[in-house]
Amino acid sequence: MPLLWLIVTVLALAGAGYVIARMRALKSANGDIRNLHSLPSYYGSNAAIKVIVPALLVLVIWLIAQPLYVGSVVSGMIPDSEIGEGSSRDLVLAEVSRTADGIDAAVAQGVMSEAQARDGGADVEVLTQRLKDAGQIVTGAVTPAKLAAAQRMRVLADTARQVMAVVVILLAVAGLVWALRETEKDFRARNTVERSIRGLLIAAASIAILTTLGIVLSLIGNTMHFFRLYPASEFFGSLTWAPSFGGGSQLGIWPLLWGTIYISFVALLVAVPVGLFAAIYLSEYAGSKMRSWAKPALEVLAGIPTIVYGLFALLTVGPILLSVFGNDGLGWMHGTRAVLTAGIAMGIMLIPFVSSLSDDIINAVPQAMRDGSYGLGATKSETIRQVVLPAALPGIVGAVLLATSRAIGETMIVVLGAGAAARLSLNPFEAMTTVTAKIVSQLTGDNDFASPEALVAFALGMTLFVLTLGLNVFALFIVRKYREQYE
Structure with a gap:
């Protein structure tokens, strides 16, 4: 299921939960709002929050963790012979990831079929040309080993996306059932909703800190890769800027x-x-x-x-x-x-x-x-x-x-x-x-x-x-x- 439709499904369940919980709360009070602990909107909001928050939280965590897991699995498929002098396994893995993304784009544009994309014996030169025809950046030679790793990465990523969709929808449904079961006239819905809103505000305030941390860690990681390939003494000590992708920079x-x-x-x-x-x-x-x-x-x-x-x-x-x-x-x-x-x-x-x-x-x-x-x-x-x-x-x-x-x-x-x-x-x-x-x-x-x-x-x-x-x-x-x- 595409990511957009997955989010739309969760939001639709949340909207349905809001309406149903509100009606259920009024029914438990025999239609008299004065018998309710909280306003009907709080009961509906409680259901919507219990549907949206767990489902989207797992979705975000999954989207962050999935590339790390898939990368760790595919990394073992890359032989040491593919890691040349001045390179590293992480850099070769980045090439594999770009190849996999390029194949996805080429299939989406109709430049190649799904069967050709999954063909383990495909001619790497023909495949490289098709990637270029699809407007994809091919920065290095697509070797058979890199192609096999990219194909394996696509399969793992597709399977992970399907499992993610099932898990997210099940969590949304479980949250809806949980909210409906506790919805009755004496339930303190207002207190629950206010605590939930406070938690969401704290999480929103933490995003800036976590984003900054992620940016810094990303820069540090790639900078360390660079200094393993090029001496820091030359980077900070040289007064000349003359890059050459052919060498001798x-x-x-x-x-x-x-x-x-x-x-x-x-x-x-x-x-x-x-x-x-x-x-x-x-x-x-x-x-x-x-x-x-x-x-x-x-x-x-x-x-x-x-x-x-x-x-x-x-x-x-x-x-x-x-x-x-x-x-x-x-x-x-x-x-x-x-x-x-x-x-x-x-x-x-x-x-x-x-x-x-x-x-x-x-x-x-x-x-x-x-x-x-x-x-x-x-x-x-x-x-x-x-x-x-x-x-x-x-x-x-x-x-x-x-x-x-x-x-x-x-x-x-x-x-x-x-x-x-x-x-x-x-x-x-x-x-x-x-x-x-x-x-x-x-x-x-x-x-x-x-x-x-x-x-x-x-x-x-x-x-x-x-x-x-x-x-x-x-x-x-x-x-x-x-x-x-x-x-």
């Missing part, structure tokens, strides 16, 4: 890290002053009519897709800078793609992140602090500079941090505006690239995902994670310092 991170920091710095030079001054004007000087349209107009910038900003950088900002600083101007700039091009476009994109949050935090400063300053004879500008901004500084630091994190993670503006050159230079008129842009380039195309040139993307991602974590710690230190001073 130099994968030094410093040119990419410098490009990331440099372009982000230029963007913040544009966004922070403009955004902060706009926030001060809107909160302290602008009238209600001006604020009513100026603030939404600024926030519209946040809703523009980044690809549009990239096109703006390429078609507008770049040519303007070239006309001013290029051959017709000062002769410093030799192309439209440069650090300055991407930095200005990214800074414009970041203005609402700084202005909107700063405006909100400045407005949150108590009016009594302003009145006290005015009472001591301070002017409006002095009050803003010496009272309002210091009191709002923790929030402003948070706004700048958000803008910084957004700048570090930007990709499309960099690709279109700054180019793809990995270099160490202080010249803002030269093309450069960033960590995120190279992550995209290393993980797209018909690349060998078992190679260091592809796995370096995870090491780059881990470096970005550590960088943003350090920014958060630094910002927290600044916020606490100034809170102690002004509170």
Whole structure:
């Protein structure tokens, strides 16, 4: 059974359980709602919760555990001869998984039949070509051993999905029966539902923590694979970025890290002053009519897709800078793609992140602090500079941090505006690239995902994670310092 229909079936059982439990509760009270411990809706909600929660919880756990179990079974089918030098069993297993997914897609598109997909003696060259015809990424040679493992993986996954559907539906039915059996007029349905809702809220709050943990563990695992294939001393010690899927790569991170920091710095030079001054004007000087349209107009910038900003950088900002600083101007700039091009476009994109949050935090400063300053004879500008901004500084630091994190993670503006050159230079008129842009380039195309040139993307991602974590710690230190001073 497809996953969507399985979820629809569970929801249908929950809806039926709600109606039946509500009617059953009223019937037990002889139709008089005053004889019930709880409102009828609580009895229905109790039945719906007992149907949905156990079934969907098992469904989620099953979907997480199934690939791990299937992978552990199939891993034993991979002979040691398939694990080449510089590779590992996990990387070969990832190739097998991609082959299995590609076969599923090819069967769904009609490129091959199910019988051909299950044929253990199939010609691997013909099968590889059919996978390519189906638009699937084939990153390495599909050997007979990998094909057999992929076919076994498909069979195990299909069987596991069928068993999962049966187990989930049985749990939903059992939950419905359980809820209906306890539904009677003296049952404390309201207390049960409120406890269940509290548990669901705790689970929802835990998702963010578990998701972050999963992301970090995934990055750490793949980064460790990369450093087993490529020495960490070269990754952190080399000043050259020159990947080559044919071998002989130099994968030094410093040119990419410098490009990331440099372009982000230029963007913040544009966004922070403009955004902060706009926030001060809107909160302290602008009238209600001006604020009513100026603030939404600024926030519209946040809703523009980044690809549009990239096109703006390429078609507008770049040519303007070239006309001013290029051959017709000062002769410093030799192309439209440069650090300055991407930095200005990214800074414009970041203005609402700084202005909107700063405006909100400045407005949150108590009016009594302003009145006290005015009472001591301070002017409006002095009050803003010496009272309002210091009191709002923790929030402003948070706004700048958000803008910084957004700048570090930007990709499309960099690709279109700054180019793809990995270099160490202080010249803002030269093309450069960033960590995120190279992550995209290393993980797209018909690349060998078992190679260091592809796995370096995870090491780059881990470096970005550590960088943003350090920014958060630094910002927290600044916020606490100034809170102690002004509170």
